[in-house]
Amino acid sequence: MRRIEDLELKNILLKVDGDGIASVTLNRPDKRNALDIATIEELVDIFTTLPRAGVKAAILRANGDHFSAGLDLVEHHRENRSASDFMHVCLRWHEAFNKMEYGGVPVIAVLKGAVVGGGLELASAAHIRVAGPDTYFGLPEGQRGLFTGGGATIRVADLIGKARMIDMMLSGRLYRGQEAVDVGLCQYLVEDAEAKAWEIARNAAQNPPLSNFAICSAISHMQNMSALDAAYAEAVVAGVVNTQDAAKARLEAFAKGTANKIKPDA
Ligand code: 1HE
Known part of the structure; x- marks a missing residue:
């Protein structure tokens, strides 16, 4: 490498x-x-x-x-x-x-x-x-x-x-x-x-690297697939990304009400 x-x-x-x-x-x-x-x-x-x-x-x-x-x-x-x-x-x-x-x-x-x-x-x-x-x-x-x-x-x-x-x-x-x-x-x-x-x-750069990896490569790859294959690949990628350790603290903060909210002026 x-x-x-x-x-x-x-x-x-x-x-x-x-x-x-x-x-x-x-x-x-x-x-x-x-x-x-x-x-x-x-x-x-x-x-x-x-x-x-x-x-x-x-x-x-x-x-x-x-x-x-x-x-x-x-x-x-x-x-x-x-x-x-x-x-x-x-x-x-x-x-x-x-x-x-x-x-x-x-x-x-x-x-x-x-x-x-x-x-x-x-x-x-x-x-x-x-x-x-x-x-x-x-x-x-x-x-x-x-x-x-x-x-x-x-x-x-x-x-x-x-x-x-x-x-x-x-x-x-x-x-x-x-x-x-x-x-x-x-x-x-x-x-x-x-x-x-x-x-x-x-x-x-604040996002977990695995989320950025998916955003910056999976979407492009999926554009090259049939809708059926893209939906399948999306499920697989989301299975990996959405269960990553790096997301857990963020989800916990949201569940406790301490995470930022997604609002225009937040
Ligand atoms: C270059 C190139 C170049 C400048 N290859 N040397 N691209 C084009 O058709 C655009 C060609 N370039 C231009 O129209 C103008 O240079 C610019 C509008 C971008 C800038 O103008 P300007 O007046 O600031 O600079 P200039 O005097 O034209 O160029 C300065 C120098 O850069 C000069 O070299 P010098 O050794 O005489 O000082 C130019 O020769 C050099 N230069 N552009 C080589 N493109 C995978 S296929 C993709 C197919 C394409 O990309 S087609 C589009 C090509």
């Missing part, structure tokens, strides 16, 4: 604070955090390692003015890849983003500037997306003569529906502001996305 301190990272900064919250920072601002293959491999390593390292939540953020300009178009052009080469590149993107989505650690993305193409594919693998006022979302693949290869056909279509996704890809339509929230590209639109993401992460 690899340890966080053993990871060799060049394009991503990784820190874990004393509360077990990791910040994963895309760090190629001069290239607008375009995703080259080295960055994708670092994402694979990071999101393979974090769930086994006791990390309670992760903030996915970026240095510079833009979250990510998507596929590194210059590298792609320079490498002159064959169809088979690029298919394998896409499989590494899927590996990275699946590790994020199915790893069981809550990932909260802090979005700003361009969240486009593969940048949106990356953001859509996070569990919660928090956008700042200057964030915009696009799928300019059509304009570049490309197609999505990092899971957008699954995740972005799931967030916004296929008609909107096709519109974005065909017409180059960009979404931003409240409209981006309304269509489902992000869940929060706030002045200070960074602060909001940390607040969400710190709250989520």
